[in-house]
Amino acid sequence: MKRKILILILIFVTGLTIRLFCGVYHHDEFAEKYFFVKYRPTWKWSFYSPIGMSDTKMEELSKEEQIEQKYFNEFIKGQGLSQ
Numbered sequence: 001m002k003r004k005i006l007i008l009i010l011i012f013v014t015g016l017t018i019r020l021f022c023g024v025y026h027h028d029e030f031a032e033k034y035f036f037v038k039y040r041p042t043w044k045w046s047f048y049s050p051i052g053m054s055d056t057k058m059e060e061l062s063k064e065e066q067i068e069q070k071y072f073n074e075f076i077k078g079q080g081l082s083q
Contacts, residue, residue, distance in 0.1 A: 023035075
């Protein structure tokens with residue numbers, strides 16, 4: 001019984017760690033998905049750029065899209081992943 005509980009706890013902790021420190025981003029030019037390791041933990045899993053390859057400015061986006069773009073810039077562009 002103790003072994004089953006220990007295995008369940010280990011699986012839970014491993015899943016939580018992967019969820020917090022890994023993610024998937026949608027490349028803004030080639031429309032492909034890439035797995036990456038985040039430099040800090042966040043619950044967010046999927047990242048995309050609302051601006052993409054367009055000439056849209058940050059001020060023209062809605063509040064939710066601005067937040068999404070900030071996450072994309074911090075975790076993807078800031079780390080040199082989507083070049």
